[in-house]
Amino acid sequence: MVEHPSTGSGRRASPPRQLPVPAQLALSEDAWIDVIRRMDEVYADLVRYQLDLEEKNVALEDAQRFIDSVLSAMSDVLIVAGADGRIQQVNNALLRLLGSTREALLGRRLSELFAPGAAQLASTLPHAVHQAAILDCELELINSAGEAVPIALNCTARQEADGTLSGVVVTGRPLGELRQAYRQLHEAHEQLKTAQQQLVQSEKMASLGRLVAGVAHELNNPISFVFANMHSLQRYGERLQSYLGLLHAGAGPGELAAARRKQRVDETLADLGPLIDGSLEGAQRVSDIVQNLRRFATPQRQSAAAVDVCRVVRSALDWVCRGLRRRPRIALDVPETLEILGYEGHMQQILINLIQNAVDAMEDLAEPLLEVELATAGSEILLRVRDHGAGIAEANLVRVFDPFFTTKEVGKGTGLGLYVSYGLATEQCGGRLQARNHPQGGAEFTLWLPREVRHG
Ligand SMILES: Nc1ncnc2c1ncn2[C@@H]1O[C@H](COP(=O)(O)OP(=O)(O)O)[C@@H](O)[C@H]1O
Ligand SMILES: [Mg+2]
Secondary structure (H helix, E strand, C coil), X not given: CCCCCCCCCCCCCCCHHHCCCCHHHCCCHHHHXXXXXXXXXXXXXXXXXXXXXXXXXHHHHHXXXXXXXXXXXXXXXXXXXXXXXXXXXXXXXXXXXXXXXXXXXXXXXXXXXXXXXXXXXXXXXXXXXXXXXXEEEEEEEECCCCCEEEEEEEEEEEECCCCCEEEEEEEEEEHHHHHHHHHHHHHHHHHHHHHHHHXXXXXXHHHXXXXXXXXXXXXXHXXXXXXXXXXXXXXXXXXXXXXXXXXXXXCCHHHHHHHHHHCCHHHXXXXXXXXXXXXXXXXXXXXXXXXXXXXXXXXXXXXXXXXXXXXHHHHXXXXXXXXXXXXXXXXXXXXXXXXXXXXXXXXXXXXXXXXXXXXXHCCCCCCCEEEEEEEEECCEEEEEEECCCCCCCHHHCCCCCCCCCCCCCCCCCCCCHHHHHHHHXXXXXXXXXXXXXXXXXXXXXXXXXECXXXXX
């Protein structure tokens, strides 16, 4: 008798003596043992295979349950068809959408799910996607009530390991939802664009308002000057006319001398030159202001040109300060001239914004001091505008360049000045713009510009 040690099950092979063995084939004891051992091994293998199979079955069932749960959780519809175009699998979302059952759909032709206009394309699906790999389209499905349901589909080919087509996977989403979401997105985008345009516009109007105030103030001086001079000239003209009238009428020397004194002819003649010079100067100033205004008003379409940055700095300071009731003290650390190749209009706009902000920040100071520094730094120039106001709150330092970020009251700040300046400095001029609080107080903005702009 031989034990079956490998199974440990306690089973035994049948005793060989019970077999009807012809005498001439009788085997030796050893041979029997050998046979029994082999049978024993085969049996052990069988048991192992059985166990393996059971484990694999469990894993397969788990996988199947997992796939089922994924399929039924999907909100998009899913259809799997074979290479022959017959439906092999669908998910619950499709059943809900069509009001149908799985049994009614499995095995049917894919094209039968689609509205007549789309059926033709649907019938070519497995092969059409095999060539194009992925196909995106909008088609209409037919629900159980016979109604068309528009749907955005994405079809992908299924392939065997050797690349032959094994079928098609179709996923999709009803277009109603998509269209609505798209429309809402579109509307929100439009509203945002309008709001943005309004704000940009109001920023423009705000700067324009300040500018116009400055210009009006600036024009007022030379014009009233010219007016006063013209009144004087009118009076002088009358006096000279009356004196010349006497002269032409042949008046005697005594009469003429008296008229000359009375009409202050000598003083009038001496005054004429300065009066005309003054009027010319006033007219020239008016013309200069108009020229400047035109340069400021059309800074967009320009090409890079040689610009004297010092002149731009002075003119920007002039523009901002001319509208102020109280001018700040200005400490200028600027060379005599510094020429670069760049965009004058952009530079002027950036500087005006920085200076305007600095002035705003010092509104409540008794002795406002504005420091402006211009220097070269390697292949760049560096422009610093520093004020002695309260500085920028630490939390706001990262936000000052954001569009619409402002701490000023409504109507005063639009929060676009620094945003626009940053865009001009970096994208248009190829430079950089940074903000920080000066260690000794106040905000400091630094603008770096290349000495030769590379694009544009
Ligand atoms: N020199 C400065 N000192 C203190 N805060 C400043 C200074 N410059 C800018 N800021 C802050 O950055 C914000 C944004 O500036 P800006 O974009 O020019 O818009 P706005 O001037 O219309 O508010 C300002 O509201 C202010 O809070
Ligand atoms: Mg501003």
